[in-house]
Amino acid sequence: MSRLAASFVLAYHGCDAQVAHDALSRKSIPVSSNRHYDWLGPGVYFWEADPQRALEWAKARVGRGEINAPAVMGAVIDLGNCLDLTTRENLAILRWAYEAFAKVQAAAGVAMPVNRSPGGAADPDRLLRYRDCAVIPHLHRINDVDPGTRFDTVRGMFPEGDELYPGAGFKAKNHIQIAVRTMDCIKGFFLPPAAR
8 A cells, every 4th residue: 555644543343342342351352254245355344433333333233133232442553554445556456356356267167256235135235245355355365475565454435325315426324444454453442432
């Protein structure tokens, strides 16, 4: 990543209250997600500068039985060598990785994964990012061969949800997410004021 932006960010992790307690008391750190549909590939996920959205996400998981007591905790994150998908330079790298991955899939006779909506709904957000989650780790496998090119974090901006108002270019759930791959990039956790 070119250093054209600040390297440290405040970000928020929606989770179960026990996970937040354990991280805040330094017993453990949140578990890295590695589902085949994660938007930014494997990593510990954070919502940049948006504790409210992190808490909304955690509350939505209660109904699914994934979380007992929704909570949010903050983190100071050094982005390190960041695959920042809000910049042209890094978007070009990701496009190259997609083309390389497509060639590998074609040579193996395997179909490309497809981003889609849960239950086959006609939702344009395509919340299940199978293709994106295959391309980003493919890029990581290439870069991880040389420790000097390893991406510590992945950062992406996502328009999500309904139009904020009729004809708006903004969506109700727009957000920036960060997937942290190198745990040393998490410099510390804190309890956000709204969560106290």
